[in-house]
Amino acid sequence: MTAILNKAFGSRRGFLKTTGLASLATLASAGAVKASEGEAAPEMTVNTVTAAEIAKLPRVKQKLVEPPFLPEHEQVVDAQSRVIEVTLPIIEKKMQIDGEGTEIWALTFGGSVPGPMIVAHEGDYVEVTLQNLPSNVMEHNIDFHSATGALGGGAITKVMPGEQVVMRWKATKPGVFVYHCAPGDVMIPYHVLHGMSGAVMVLPRNGLKDAHGKPYRYDRAYFIGEQDYYIPRDENGTYKTYENAGDDMADSLDVMRTLIPTHEVFNGKVGALTGEGAMKAKVGETVLFIHAQATRDTRPHLIGGHGDQVWEAGSFNDKPDTNLETWLIRGGSAGAMGYTFQQPGIYAYVNHNLIEAVLLGATAHVVVEGDWNDDLMTQVQKPGPIQAT
Numbered sequence: 001m002t003a004i005l006n007k008a009f010g011s012r013r014g015f016l017k018t019t020g021l022a023s024l025a026t027l028a029s030a031g032a033v034k035a036s037e038g039e040a041a042p043e044m045t046v047n048t049v050t051a052a053e054i055a056k057l058p059r060v061k062q063k064l065v066e067p068p069f070l071p072e073h074e075q076v077v078d079a080q081s082r083v084i085e086v087t088l089p090i091i092e093k094k095m096q097i098d099g100e101g102t103e104i105w106a107l108t109f110g111g112s113v114p115g116p117m118i119v120a121h122e123g124d125y126v127e128v129t130l131q132n133l134p135s136n137v138m139e140h141n142i143d144f145h146s147a148t149g150a151l152g153g154g155a156i157t158k159v160m161p162g163e164q165v166v167m168r169w170k171a172t173k174p175g176v177f178v179y180h181c182a183p184g185d186v187m188i189p190y191h192v193l194h195g196m197s198g199a200v201m202v203l204p205r206n207g208l209k210d211a212h213g214k215p216y217r218y219d220r221a222y223f224i225g226e227q228d229y230y231i232p233r234d235e236n237g238t239y240k241t242y243e244n245a246g247d248d249m250a251d252s253l254d255v256m257r258t259l260i261p262t263h264e265v266f267n268g269k270v271g272a273l274t275g276e277g278a279m280k281a282k283v284g285e286t287v288l289f290i291h292a293q294a295t296r297d298t299r300p301h302l303i304g305g306h307g308d309q310v311w312e313a314g315s316f317n318d319k320p321d322t323n324l325e326t327w328l329i330r331g332g333s334a335g336a337m338g339y340t341f342q343q344p345g346i347y348a349y350v351n352h353n354l355i356e357a358v359l360l361g362a363t364a365h366v367v368v369e370g371d372w373n374d375d376l377m378t379q380v381q382k383p384g385p386i387q388a389t
């Protein structure tokens with residue numbers, strides 16, 4: 001782990017300077033960096049000028065909502081940076097993850113898997129109040145891939161049950177990004193594979209641009225968080241249940257080591273985004289789909305549609321790819337795809353590893369209303385007996 005940190009931060013010394021005193025203690029407690037190697041404790045440096053300037057910025061309270069929905073936001077804003085305030089409660093809760101009643105003690109940001117989307121604009125500050133509810137049993141933190149320094153904030157946000165911490169990061173890079181819990185060592189995969197990830201969208205201040213550099217606006221946006229689960233089975237092959245959060249630790253780490261998920265789902269459970277939960281759109285509307293997977297590669301595909309504009313790796317500074325049939329979301333990243341619907345009907349939005357889509361659960365639906373376009377497709381002849389030609 002120390003070697004990994006050295007690589008990431010150039011040197012251990014540089015890393016410690018970056019993260020400051022508080023994180024030294026938290027990292028030492030996680031066993032990642034030993035605090036007793038003779039180095040003086042680094043001093044916390046506070047840029048008072050910047051702090052004073054930030055204090056004068058307008059503040060916006062963003063009410064987070066359960067995915068697939070996004071919080072209310074503007075696509076285009078003026079040059080004035082804002083401080084976006086969000087409160088993110090951590091909730092450990094038992095959840096059913098399929099139609100057969102399979103359960104997991106999920107570890108969640110905001111009570112949902114994935115955690116809620118946070119939306120900001122480039123140059124804004126995001127001020128996060130992270131609350132570890134008193135009813136929880138585990139220590140948690142948050143690593144924002146959109147943030148710079150201190151393990152994405154993981155080093156300065158460790159909170160025990162009953163505690164809260166407030167941290168602020170500057171949105172310097174426009175794009176879509178994963179955030180996740182990363183409390184150290186085996187707890188990192190354990191927490192993330194129990195649901196503890198979400199996403200951030202940092203929009204350019206003047207909004208998105210398409211592949212030709214023209215303004216690109218969406219009528220709706222949805223957040224699809226894909227989650228792999230590794231549920232332990234008993235000797236009869238039945239999925240096991242546990243009394244408390246964390247009780248499945250040893251068993252589930254054993255299943256994770258196989259790298260074979262028992263479930264691969266969108267938004268927490270099999271069928272979360274089908275039927276009542278299906279996403280909705282109208283013919284002619286442009287819909288932005290943000291797709292995140294915190295650990296595993298996935299390959300979204302809209303059956304019957306296309307990826308008109310695809311920011312596959314998630315950076316809005318990059319020119320989007322166009323007219324893709326399937327795109328890749330690297331494990332540990334988020335990507336965005338915009339599509340203008342041309343036909344009504346029920347579209348399946350899937351992970352095009354079809355085993356994962358159909359057998360493991362990675363399928364969503366988009367119900368689209370509007371008029372059918374015969375020019376784009378029509379059934380020339382109904383099914384009937386084969387005729388001689």
Ligand SMILES: [Cu+2]
Nearest residue numbers: 140141181191
């Ligand atoms: Cu956690």
